Amino acid sequence: MSAPTTTAPPKQPTKSDIAILQFAHGIELAMTALYAKASAAAGKDLKTVCDMFGGHHLAHAQSLAGLLGRSSATTQNASFYTAFVTAASSGSDTELAGTFLSLENSLVKTHLGVLGTITGTDGAQLVASIIPVQGRHAAVLAGFAGKKGLGDILDNEAEPLDTKTYPA
């Protein structure tokens, strides 16, 4: 294995980190809005879950904003929100949960991609604290989506979100 580096990685996000974290921030803001839409359409138990998980995404967005400061995204990712707002605000509870299961899995993959790219340790630690929670969200939503198999809960075959498909 390579010898330990003598140069410590930067703490603060670098210039290239900022662009990547801005994308993640915009997606988190959009997820907050999508969960608010779902909360209005969901039954009692799923509404409780949507409110809780939406609150978590808001906390993630706020933490990313705190990290990025004046460089943070000013609005949610509009193309991502538009792509999913209909599915997130209509249908049965099972369908709604299925939509958000898919979105949470995509976000996990997206944040893993972010983590594998950014160099600043402050951003890495923040993103690393977000990923396990969104994985837990997915595990819970799988139950609401009627997925009974362990593979449906534990395996994540989703593709990460990218800036080409969802430009900020």
Next chain:
Amino acid sequence: MNANNFEMNSPVNRRRFFLTGGFAIATTTLLAACGKGPQSPQGEFPRIGVVPPTTGLPDGVPTDEVLLRTATSLEFNAIDTYRKVLALGLFTGSAAGTAAVVNRFKADHEAHAKALSGIITEAKGETFECANEQINKLYINPALDLILGNKDAGIAPSDTPLDDVMALALGLETLAAQTYQFYVSLLSQPKLRAAAMGIGEQESRHAAVLAQAINPGIAGIGPSTNKDTGKPNPAAVPGPFGSLGSIAVALGKKSEAGNKTTLNMETPSLNSMAYEYAKCS
């Protein structure tokens, strides 16, 4: 002559005697400590009795390789524990389905260990494919003693072994997930951080599944408190961010007051890492 046997006008009065005597003792001690005479050939402090020689451990540096080796060792802790738990024969009757979950988790940990060893080998490092002794000593062995009992230590077996096995599994999965999250701050390369968290995220899902099995339904999703004990209930999603705090696991036979013994687990730190000099025995 007065009562002190010193003449008041004598140049050697009691005060002067103590001053002179004290100075002599201090000077002798200092010279003995600094001396390199025949009594202290290495210039060490003189000792009374025989002191067995000790060999210090080599210096350990928590490099990327060490962190990945430690993470691998934790995977083997989980694999070994699940193997022991499956051998207990607890998963029968209504708990029969749990065996499938435990087997799946064990298989996941085996895959994680293999993936980590692959990363280490690819980077020309030396793999560490056995359980972390320190984690066994500090957490897993005491936990199994509390569940199964230990006559020699005077520990009675648990009256709810299945519940305790589930609690221990939740504790171990949470510990593994937290370890990967913690190590992100120590790993130097972004691609290694992502690889680590890819595994840590799956351990989090394991923890969520176990929390729902222990505390099912909508009440078990978010954080809540046990009304009887005042302690946090297992939750599928305990908070908006992954915690790095200590993990409390209540195990064993209940005391007369109705409490189980609480074992506090923490992520492996500098004294529990699989350093490059450490070998599997």
